[in-house]
């Protein structure tokens with residue numbers, strides 16, 4: 001399960017961003033994460049890891065919102081454009097298994113919202 005490591009890296013990255021934006025003292029309200037279908041990251045594990053790594057940190061109250069981005073691939077045998085997660089990771093046209101992922105490969109932090117200080 002590499003989600004734990006990913007969450008850890010994410011927190012470090014967010015720390016850096018907030019520091020640069022001079023918002024290090026702000027409390028984070030919501031983090032929006034986009035997970036590509038072909039990224040190998042499991043959203044459910046990501047949520048669990050998030051809870052584990054943010055426990056007792058200043059991110060503990062932050063809500064993690066995950067949206068899944070559809071992943072597409074090209075078949076190297078017949079050139080078909082397909083969505084592997086829906087075709088059992090095989091080409092629905094020729095049955096080939098040589099697929100080249102073209103999108104939905106990444107995990108992206110889309111936004112980090114902080115509470116406005118009043």
Ligand SMILES: [Zn+2]
Nearest residue numbers: 075078091094
């Ligand atoms: Zn094919």
